[in-house]
Amino acid sequence: MSTATFEFQVEARQLLQLMIHSVYSNKDVFLRELVSNASDALDKLRLEKLRDDALDADVSDLHIEIDVDKDARTLTVRDNGIGMSYDEVGQLIGTIANSGTATFLKELQEAKDAAGAEGLIGQFGVGFYAGFMVADEVTLVTRRAGESRGTRWTSRGEGTYTLEPVDDAPQGTSVTLHLKPADPANQLHDYTSPWKIREIIKRYSDFITWPIRMVPEGAAAADGTGDEEVPPAPETLNSTKALWARPRDEVSEDEYHELYKHIGHDWRDPLETIRLQAEGTFEYQALLFLPAHAPHDLFTRDVKRGVQLYVKRVFIMDDCEALLPPYLRFVKGVVDAADLSLNVSREILQQDRHIEMMRRRLTKKVLSTVKDMMAKDQDRYATFWREFGAVLKEGLVTDTENSDALLAIASFASTHHDTEPTTLKQYVERMKDGQEDIYYLTGESRQSIENSPHMEAFRDRGIEVLLLTDAVDEVWVDAVGEYEGKKLRSVAKGRIDLDAGDDGTDDAEKEKKEKREKQTEEFAGLLGWMTEQLDEDIKEVRLSSRLTASPACIVSDANDLTPALENMYRAMGQEVPRAKRILELNPDHQLVKGLHQAYREREDHTELAGTAELLHGLAVLAEGGRPKDPARFVKLMADRLERAL
Numbered sequence: 001m002s003t004a005t006f007e008f009q010v011e012a013r014q015l016l017q018l019m020i021h022s023v024y025s026n027k028d029v030f031l032r033e034l035v036s037n038a039s040d041a042l043d044k045l046r047l048e049k050l051r052d053d054a055l056d057a058d059v060s061d062l063h064i065e066i067d068v069d070k071d072a073r074t075l076t077v078r079d080n081g082i083g084m085s086y087d088e089v090g091q092l093i094g095t096i097a098n099s100g101t102a103t104f105l106k107e108l109q110e111a112k113d114a115a116g117a118e119g120l121i122g123q124f125g126v127g128f129y130a131g132f133m134v135a136d137e138v139t140l141v142t143r144r145a146g147e148s149r150g151t152r153w154t155s156r157g158e159g160t161y162t163l164e165p166v167d168d169a170p171q172g173t174s175v176t177l178h179l180k181p182a183d184p185a186n187q188l189h190d191y192t193s194p195w196k197i198r199e200i201i202k203r204y205s206d207f208i209t210w211p212i213r214m215v216p217e218g219a220a221a222a223d224g225t226g227d228e229e230v231p232p233a234p235e236t237l238n239s240t241k242a243l244w245a246r247p248r249d250e251v252s253e254d255e256y257h258e259l260y261k262h263i264g265h266d267w268r269d270p271l272e273t274i275r276l277q278a279e280g281t282f283e284y285q286a287l288l289f290l291p292a293h294a295p296h297d298l299f300t301r302d303v304k305r306g307v308q309l310y311v312k313r314v315f316i317m318d319d320c321e322a323l324l325p326p327y328l329r330f331v332k333g334v335v336d337a338a339d340l341s342l343n344v345s346r347e348i349l350q351q352d353r354h355i356e357m358m359r360r361r362l363t364k365k366v367l368s369t370v371k372d373m374m375a376k377d378q379d380r381y382a383t384f385w386r387e388f389g390a391v392l393k394e395g396l397v398t399d400t401e402n403s404d405a406l407l408a409i410a411s412f413a414s415t416h417h418d419t420e421p422t423t424l425k426q427y428v429e430r431m432k433d434g435q436e437d438i439y440y441l442t443g444e445s446r447q448s449i450e451n452s453p454h455m456e457a458f459r460d461r462g463i464e465v466l467l468l469t470d471a472v473d474e475v476w477v478d479a480v481g482e483y484e485g486k487k488l489r490s491v492a493k494g495r496i497d498l499d500a501g502d503d504g505t506d507d508a509e510k511e512k513k514e515k516r517e518k519q520t521e522e523f524a525g526l527l528g529w530m531t532e533q534l535d536e537d538i539k540e541v542r543l544s545s546r547l548t549a550s551p552a553c554i555v556s557d558a559n560d561l562t563p564a565l566e567n568m569y570r571a572m573g574q575e576v577p578r579a580k581r582i583l584e585l586n587p588d589h590q591l592v593k594g595l596h597q598a599y600r601e602r603e604d605h606t607e608l609a610g611t612a613e614l615l616h617g618l619a620v621l622a623e624g625g626r627p628k629d630p631a632r633f634v635k636l637m638a639d640r641l642e643r644a645l
């Protein structure tokens with residue numbers, strides 16, 4: 001095989017263009033990215049060797065080496081880790097597998113101004129390609145541990161790269177950057193300066209547990225004949241101690257943040273750092289992070305979740321999902337357990353009693369951290385809940401053990417305030433005399449819920465309603481049922497009688513009650529007839545005490561599934577019968593009054609059947625639904641409008 005030229009995948013080319021045109025103002029971070037990859041490669045090799053002793057690889061001195069050449073203006077980052085095969089180089093380096101990066105590129109293209117673009121760029125890591133911010137040519141030589149032949153990859157970052165087999169490549173990977181001329185005014189420093197390298201490593205990569213050595217200039221060129229002076233020993237630039245193994249007060253916040261960026265693949269600081277140390281029969285240390293932003297794929301099926309698992313400082317696996325429940329899938333971090341086998345598999349972890357105990361403890365710790373945050377730093381809590389509230393609510397459905405803790409840290413939009421959410425505790429404190437239940441309404445958006453006819457009587461009486469817009473809301477309210485003995489009740493379900501709590505001594509209330517009883521009697525004929533007419537879709541037509549301005553609304557029976565839930569079950573492939581719903585009429589509305597009068601006066605009700613159907617269609621529209629037969633609905637409507645002209 002000789003040198004072959006390949007084209008970069010489209011997204012990769014776009015990303016490279018961004019790098020070449022140096023969109024990041026802080027170019028120093030390229031080194032962090034290369035060191036981060038090298039460190040991962042060393043972790044992987046150590047693990048592979050542990051699992052397969054026969055692997056032909058040298059693991060006696062795993063390390064990262066940085067080597068600069070001022071004259072040639074090159075900088076090389078070398079590791080003796082796992083390396084890549086010829087095919088892997090093409091797949092891993094020529095394409096972009098990270099879906100977050102693809103989303104990032106799309107958003108970047110859509111960002112209208114430069115300031116928007118700059119803001120976006122700071123959010124995404126670009127890994128290996130970051131080298132092109134400071135170099136106009138990059139060469140990577142790699143040999144996979146256990147294989148005999150290596151591969152050289154070269155590119156100038158334009159449309160193509162070349163691949164070529166090499167016979168004498170050492171195990172691992174070396175990335176050589178052919179540096180652009182230094183341009184300090186544009187943050188492009190002289191990266192052949194040992195001083196600069198030391199500074200960058202100290203700042204961004206000190207927590208890396210593998211030694212990062214710098215070879216003094218010229219030392220690497222020694223030919224071993226013994227004629228030249230003994231070269232100075234390489235200098236180790238980092239402290240090589242795992243952060244979670246160092247005393248708490250010795251680790252700065254910045255150091256924690258850099259570790260988070262390394263393992264969280266995030267370029268931004270985390271919102272919160274959590275440390276936990278468990279002593280006793282099953283010892284472990286955990287260092288967890290709550291990110292400041294939800295990732296793009298948080299609600300997709302293939303989202304990676306879980307923290308990194310180490311056993312006595314040895315990296316065992318990424319994305320260890322057994323250590324946290326699915327509703328904490330956004331938590332990043334490291335768990336280092338003392339008493340697990342190095343060969344532990346995902347399957348074993350799922351069943352392990354100790355792991356189960358760890359998961360429970362870690363879960364409680366995360367939830368209590370959020371609770372503290374809520375008490376001490378409202379703004380931070382608000383950011384957290386905005387980003388992750390919808391995921392945490394899944395826990396209300398799946399984790400009954402922690403539902404009280406979850407309810408205590410949950411907050412919801414409410415009619416009490418336009419923008420400030422409320423906790424359930426605050427809601428209960430504001431409940432009116434005689435109000436027994438906590439009211440909520442679910443829907444697509446705050447606006448559509450607030451405009452829903454179901455809200456009318458609540459608004460008129462100043463009764464607070466929680467406005468729930470997340471897909472999971474319908475499910476958890478059912479699963480949880482109540483908070484501190486107060487039922488959670490949908491204002492769109494069952495009978496609502498807001499006067500029920502009144503003792504009837506108030507004259508006005510008494511009058512109201514009598515009026516309603518009288519109306520129910522008067523309307524009985526119309527209601528019965530309409531129930532028959534709409535029988536296909538509606539199980540009952542009745543008078544409403546919810547409505548004050550709208551003519552009609554649709555409600556679900558207290559124990560029936562709502563349409564949104566029905567749809568959700570169907571989307572999950574479960575067949576559920578469509579529950580018939582209830583149509584409620586406002587007896588004080590002119591349209592309803594007119595219909596009632598016409599019903600009583602006319603012998604023949606054929607014509608009125610269309611009006612009954614229209615009223616039903618209007619109620620469906622008002623809750624954001626779609627009339628069953630929109631064309632028929634429009635025709636009925638047009639007929640009547642025409643007559644009214």
Ligand SMILES: Nc1ncnc2c1ncn2[C@@H]1O[C@H](COP(=O)(O)OP(=O)(O)OP(=O)(O)O)[C@@H](O)[C@H]1O
Nearest residue numbers: 037038041083084092093125126127128129173265
């Ligand atoms: N030094 C290395 N040794 C072995 N494999 C490497 C090395 N550098 C990169 N790779 C491989 O190439 C892949 C792509 O690297 P790249 O830096 O572009 O992205 P990443 O590290 O996966 O993600 P991120 O965007 O967070 O950096 C890596 O996942 C790894 O498999």
